[in-house]
Each structure stands twice: as structure tokens, then as C-alpha cells.
Amino acid sequence: MMRSLRALERTASTSRVLNLLAVEAESAHRPEYAQAPLFRNRTLNTAIVLKHRLRNDDIYLFDEARPTATKIIIPFDRKDLGLGGQSVFVGQRGWADLVIEACNASGDMSRDLATLRMIDVLPSLDPFLLREHLRRHGVLVANCYFALSTADYENMQGFVTLEISRLIELAYRGAGGVGRAHAARLVEALLSTDVDERLEPLRDTLVMEGESFKEGVFSWKGFLYYKWMLTKLWPQLTTVGQEIGRLIVTGNKDAETAKFVDDSRRRLQGGVLVERSAILRTLKVYDDAFEDLIENGRPTAFRDFLLRAPEMFLSLGERVGVISHISSYWRYRFPHDEPLTVDVEEAIDILMDFEAGLSVPLGV
Known part of the structure; x- marks a missing residue:
């Protein structure tokens, strides 16, 4: 636990871990952090939430078999993750009482427990899927809770720079071009939590103002995130x-x-191909709108697309989460260079789990 908690701070992927302690450190000074929290209980709102692949010694905690669960870790010392923390799985027997006890809660926890249930039905903690899923259920949470993890933020920068290089050139066309360092700062600003003056050239290019620009940037970041993830996943x-x-x-x-x-x-093999086709169709909508902006100079169409984009995150995020689970669990169970051999009962469990994810749409 000590080593793994420390590692989560630096290496965890956005889709697997939501480090609310890091969110507090980064965003507690922002008014919206307290005005629209993910959880109302402060202890829970500084916990670490992760999608956890259940091991044999975890399964007995549940009444029904499941391959993964949402794990809540409440650090013993928020300043020293090396000391470990208390953990609870959403859905394990008596989990609600365990969460209330771990949070030392004296007030009403019904809203927070309901939010945990909503999070638990998702295939991943992908921030764009999570935000839209909560919003559809009437839970409005500040954008600072949906930041990219440090590891993903760093790994995405090169991809995003290449992806939007033509737009950067368009944004600075009247200023004699833009240097590599300046472009890197622009990409850094696009991927960060804040929407500030560093993005002013892009705001001018897209002809967007205020909250609509913030929403547009969040949506844009979402599509770039999915495209980056899929370059690794395919x-x-x-x-x-x-x-x-x-x-x-x-x-x-x-x-x-x-x-x-x-x-x-x-x-299963056919189902994965169907999911792939559906994902590519959705991403093509983005690609076409972006191409229209670059080639035809139509900021209005791209702007309107960005403002409609969150509607696509529910299906897109679910599909990406499911196929990511298939890929990661398979490699966990069958590492490279090890025999592809399994007992019939486990084979049926694995195949049924994968098929269920592909065939059951996320309820909204």
C-alpha cells in the first residue's frame, strides 16, 4: 500500500485513478472547488478513487461476482501517503456504513453515497465520461475535479502539439508565425485545468467568449484525450x-x-470490431469539424461542434472504457511470452465478462 499510494501520485492514468488529494492541492484556492465539490464530505473529497481489478482475496467481500470494483482509499496522513490508508470497495457488503465510518461523518451522506454508486457503474474514471454521466444525473461538479493525471498530461503533450499544429499556425498567422517553445506553452495551457490568457489567440480564432470558451476547451481536450488513448489502444x-x-x-x-x-x-472478436467502428465514426465527426475550420476558416461550425460535444462523451467514453478494460485485463491475465492456456471455467468467466461489457449499454 505504501509504495502503491506514492506511485499513484505520479504514474497513474486518468482513466483508472481519481486523486482527489491532488485536486485539493491544485485547486482548493479556486472558488468553484468548494462551491461545486464532487463530494460534500471533506474527508471523502480528498480521498483517492480508483478502478480496481479484483483479486482472489477481494472477491469474498462481494455477494455477486465481478471482475472490477471502485475502490476508495482514505489516506491515514494526507501529507504522507507512505503511511497508507483505509480502503473500501463500493458494493462490498456493508460498504456504505464503512465509508461513513472512515469519513467520520456526522451529517447526511446520502448525496455522496449516491455519487459513489454513479461512479461505480462506469467502466473507467475517464474525466470526460465521468463529468457527463454525473451531469446527466443532476450532479454538477466543478471542472477542476476532472483534470488529467500528471502522467497522462506529460505523455499527451507531444501528441497534442502535432494534432493541433495547423490551428496554432492559423491562430498566429497575423503575428508572423509561432516558435516551437510558444506552441508548447499553448498546448500546455490547453491541457491544464485553467483557461487563461495563454489561450487568448485560440479564443480569438474560435470566436468564443467566457463560459462557452471554457466549455469548448474542455470538450476539445476530451476529444484529444480519446484520440491519444486510442493511438496506444488499437x-x-x-x-x-x-x-x-x-x-x-x-x-x-x-x-x-x-x-x-x-x-x-x-x-467477442466481432464485437470489438463493432466498437472500434463506432468509436471511429464519432471521432470522424470531430476530425471533419476541425478540418472545416482549418481548410475553410469556419470557426462557427467548429465552435458549435465543441459545445455539442459533451453529448458524445457518454457513448464514446463508455466504448473506450470497455475496450480498454478488455485490453488491460487480458494482458494482466496473459502477460507477454507466457502460455495462452486457461481452465475452462475461468475462460468462460473472462469471455462472459468481456461480452457483457460490449453488449450492455450504459444506463442514463
């Missing part, structure tokens, strides 16, 4: 799809079970 999924076909299933199995396993493999 090659992984291709490999996983091939390995699913080569998986050797051992143990006693009758003809009906063998047929189920083979059919499930084919459905």
Missing part, C-alpha cells in the same frame, strides 16, 4: 484479438461448453 487490441483466437482452453468440457467458448470468441 495496436494492443489487435494483438489481444489474435490471442483470443489462439487461447487454449483446458479441462473437461462437453460439446455444448466447447461450442459456447468458440462462439463466444467469435462474438
